[in-house]
Amino acid sequence: MSNKIWRVVDLLDWTVGYFQQHGIPNPRLDAEVLLAHLLEKTRLQLYLHFEMPVFQEHLTPFRELIKKRIAHTPVSYLTNRKEFMSLDFYVDERVLIPRPETEQLVETILTTKTENSQRLLELGTGSGVIATSLALQQPEWEIVATDISESALTVAQKNAETHACTERIKFLSGDLFEPIEAINTNRNTRFDWIVCNPPYVKNTERDTLSPDVRDYEPEIALFAGDDGLVVIRRLIAEAPKHLAPGGKLIFEIGERQADSVRALIDAESTYCTYELFKDYAEKERIVLASVP
Ligand SMILES: C[S@@+](CC[C@H](N)C(=O)[O-])C[C@H]1O[C@@H](n2cnc3c(N)ncnc32)[C@H](O)[C@@H]1O
Structure with a gap:
């Protein structure tokens, strides 16, 4: 120049x-x-x-x-902005950049909710986009959002403040259900919804990722063991004891994980029904499982 x-x-x-x-x-x-x-x-x-x-x-x-x-620094980390559900969110290297396909998790919750839907738990909230957009759409819901990364939670809280919904979301830090168990010692708080966009990339797929993702986004937000199912497996096994009667677990999966995830849910007798939804690219990416 x-x-x-x-x-x-x-x-x-x-x-x-x-x-x-x-x-x-x-x-x-x-x-x-x-x-x-x-x-x-x-x-x-x-x-x-x-x-x-x-x-x-x-x-x-x-x-x-x-x-x-x-x-290869991602554009969203350079502008510190990403749009999700037509809302503007702050992002930086502490959090995964929200993906458009994750909007389908929120949309599916909004189209399947019933009058009984009151309490929602989001695990792995990252930038807080799921919890915040749901808090804005359903102001009467009680929402708890957790993450194992303290620094991600700082970003999530900032976004909740920007959208004026800190009062409606309780943020907790810790490993998967652990922070819930810590505050719920008598086990009387159960959720109508548990939502999660977990890490699901296989460790062995690291070299196939674009440098924008591999070199900049938080590892903890991406990788989940050698088969990519380490977090999903725990989610499927542990969610039922935190769901209210008729409660639903909804989560995102990688594009080649549908068969493995079906097998995991089939092996878990506590779910009465489940279905997988396709994304816009016709891949099964959203799992919705219900307890009786
Ligand atoms: C794929 S990102 C999703 C972030 C955000 N919910 C979204 O959809 O953009 C996964 C998030 O889960 C968090 N995480 C990873 N392992 C976790 C665990 N064992 N317990 C709680 N959170 C975890 C990561 O820190 C990260 O913020």
Whole structure:
């Protein structure tokens, strides 16, 4: 980037070419999102200001963002933003970047809930997107959200504050059901829903992940042992004793885990029914299991 006057259009074209040279998968989208973020504009506004000059005060930090992006830092960690259920969430390296397919967990809960649905437990809340979007949709629900990562919980709390629902979500830290058991010694709190987007990548699949994911997202949010089922197995085995009569466990799985998960639920006599839902790519990714 020499001393010439850079207009928005020149800067975008140059950045797209540079990203292409470095094998960045969505070069134009990424260039637009990063420049819009820096100039505090929407992508549409960028188009409306294509001829606008961009001065040094923005060129220098833009150069830094470009450097980080070609080192594969995910765009959402550079902008500290990710949209989920049409809401804006803060994200950084302490949490997994929420994926669009996870919205289906929330949508399935909202379409299957009954009048008895009152208490919901989310395990592994990460950035808190599931708990927060449900708290906003169902203000009367009691929601408990947990994570083994204290630093993830800090991000989840920040997001709950931004969306003004800290009063409606109790955040607890610890391993899976352990924080619930600690506060529920007489076992009289049971949940109508238990929801979880667990880590489910096999340790052996590490090298198949894109560097954006493998080198930047928290390991604890991704990997679950040699078969990817370490957390899911515990979830299926332990959830029933925390579910109220008629309660439901809903969780996300990896795209090649449906058969293994069916076998795990079939072996657990406490569930009366279960079904798997396909995502938009026709892969079975959501499991919904009920207790009598
Ligand atoms: C795949 S991320 C999901 C984050 C968020 N719920 C979402 O959907 O974007 C999994 C989360 O589970 C947490 N986690 C991993 N193992 C856990 C465990 N044994 N107990 C509780 N949380 C766990 C991780 O810290 C991470 O935040």
